[in-house]
Amino acid sequence: MTLTGKTAVVTGAAGAIGTAVAGALAAAGARVALIDLEGPPLAALAGRLVSPAFGIDLADPAMVRQGAARVLDDLGRVDILVNNAGVLSNAKMAATSLEEWHRVQAINVDAAFLLAQTFLPAMRAARWGRIINMSSYAAKSGGLTAGTAYSVSKTAMIGLTFSIAREVAGEGVTANAIAPAYVMSPMVSEQLTPAQQEAQRAAIPVGRFCDPAEVAHAVMFLASPLAGFITGEVIDMNGGMHFD
Numbered sequence: 438m439t440l441t442g443k444t445a446v447v448t449g450a451a452g453a454i455g456t457a458v459a460g461a462l463a464a465a466g467a468r469v470a471l472i473d474l475e476g477p478p479l480a481a482l483a484g485r486l487v488s489p490a491f492g493i494d495l496a497d498p499a500m501v502r503q504g505a506a507r508v509l510d511d512l513g514r515v516d517i518l519v520n521n522a523g524v525l526s527n528a529k530m531a532a533t534s535l536e537e538w539h540r541v542q543a544i545n546v547d548a549a550f551l552l553a554q555t556f557l558p559a560m561r562a563a564r565w566g567r568i569i570n571m572s573s574y575a576a577k578s579g580g581l582t583a584g585t586a587y588s589v590s591k592t593a594m595i596g597l598t599f600s601i602a603r604e605v606a607g608e609g610v611t612a613n614a615i616a617p618a619y620v621m622s623p624m625v626s627e628q629l630t631p632a633q634q635e636a637q638r639a640a641i642p643v644g645r646f647c648d649p650a651e652v653a654h655a656v657m658f659l660a661s662p663l664a665g666f667i668t669g670e671v672i673d674m675n676g677g678m679h680f681d
């Protein structure tokens with residue numbers, strides 16, 4: 438697949454999945470703007486992919502709006518938006534403070550909404566666009582793998598996907614979501630002991646963790662010109678834990 442001439446934005450680009458997604462889009466020829474917190478991981482990725490990097494704290498709506506305008510200025514227009522950034526919260530109902538709730542919604546949902554709102558007009562004008570939102574199996578399972586604020590934020594990402602898909606279906610713009618579980622990331626490889634990793638692996642029917650490259654592959658499929666008839670879809674990537 439070639440995306441030469443296309444522009445893309447990936448949030449959470451310096452993370453496990455974001456790095457794989459940004460690399461795949463760049464390898465297909467897209468010009469990819471990388472959004473993440475300012476810091477060495479973002480700078481290193483930008484250097485490796487020769488891509489513009491934007492240090493934006495997605496928890497701050499004013500910074501998101503300003504940052505999105507800078508991205509648009511740099512790219513001219515955004516053809517592909519991958520709302521991938523996210524923070525995990527494992528707190529259940531009783532342990533979730535309102536402050537934590539708002540922080541998680543701000544990063545996981547509000548930023549995705551604001552970026553889509555900023556980039557949609559040019560997609561609609563061009564009559565071509567792809568919005569891909571990172572949800573989670575947590576949304577489908579009521580939080581089997583995470584806490585309340587996180588699970589609600591990931592369910593909201595599905596609602597946002599459906600709403601955008603419905604609104605712009607006739608204008609060449611698609612909106613889809615991916616709902617992964619147990620993707621191999623530093624959270625698993627560095628923060629869990631081998632015994633804990635083994636216990637988690639045993640709970641996954643396919644018997645292994647998902648590779649970030651596999652999530653990137655799903656993003657590439659949804660971003661491709663040939664996926665234009667797919668909109669409002671949520672692709673499950675949970676190794677067989679949940680079918681619907």
Ligand SMILES: NC(=O)c1ccc[n+]([C@@H]2O[C@H](COP(=O)([O-])OP(=O)(O)OC[C@H]3O[C@@H](n4cnc5c(N)ncnc54)[C@H](O)[C@@H]3O)[C@@H](O)[C@H]2O)c1
Pocket residue numbers: 448449450451452453454455472473474493494495496521522523524525544571572573574616617618619620621622623
């Ligand atoms: N890893 C999994 O098993 C899994 C499962 C389901 C869903 N997801 C979702 O996939 C996405 C990527 O997850 P990952 O595993 O690559 O995690 P990760 O922690 O490796 O990457 C997340 C990225 O988001 C960035 N980020 C966090 N807060 C930010 C902020 N305020 N402003 C800007 N950037 C910020 C981080 O710096 C990081 O680079 C997330 O939305 C996550 O919820 C992951």
